[in-house]
Amino acid sequence: MTKPTTSIPFEIAANMAYSISSDQRAFFEKNGYLILKDVLSSDETIKLQKWAQEVHDLPRTEDTPWMPYEEVNKSGKSVLCRTENYANYHADFNGLLRGDKILGILCQLAGEDMLLFKEKINYKLAGSGGFAPHIDSTAYTHVKNIKHLTILVSVDESNMSNGGLEVVEGSHLMDVPIAKADNCIEPSWAGDHTWLPVELEAGVYILNSILGVSS
Secondary structure, X not given: OOOOOOOOOHHHHOOOOOOOOHHHHHHHHHHOEEEEOOOOOHHHHHHHHHHHHHHHOOOOOOOXXXXXXXXXXXXXXXXXXXXXXXXXXXXXXXXXXXXXXHHHHHHHHHOOOOOOOOOEEEOOOOOOXXXXXXXXXXXXXXXXXXXXXXXXXXXXXXOOOOOOEEEOOOHHHOOOOEOOOOOOEOHHHHHHOOOEEEOEOOOOEEEEOOOOEEO
């Protein structure tokens, strides 16, 4: 991953569906993440929640092109924990994830055109497991050392009581050790750094680069 070496000309950014301010860009480059609270309207957020339920309810068979994953929760029950590769089979999500608004935001922060590489919904049902401290990009760099940005859209309210996100600010500029056994951040490093809770309302976007996160 490399930092952007080019910027989006003002006249192009001004015509995008959502414009990133210079202060927002500076915060992103310093801290490694950016929270956007006004990308979706209230009506769009309600639609987002409906679409997420539709993906959750898709058939789960061996021959489906989308990829549902299950886990065993604390009660010993097998439950759906996430669905991947669904955008091509859900027109509304496809329009959102490959639409001008999201791609325009990513383009402004990356300094170049961006494409959807992978999409997934993490359901985080009550009694299910969470995610150990990690860096998202380590799951993809085996393909190629490409520039990578993660965008998270909170379908429901997310806080520390229901599996909310925590970040280490500025960790995208640090040398973060990754354990070979599980591809997560070394526990000693995670224990030595301050994790900042990031609470999100439904419909709020958070973007990060190679940032240490836990949820």
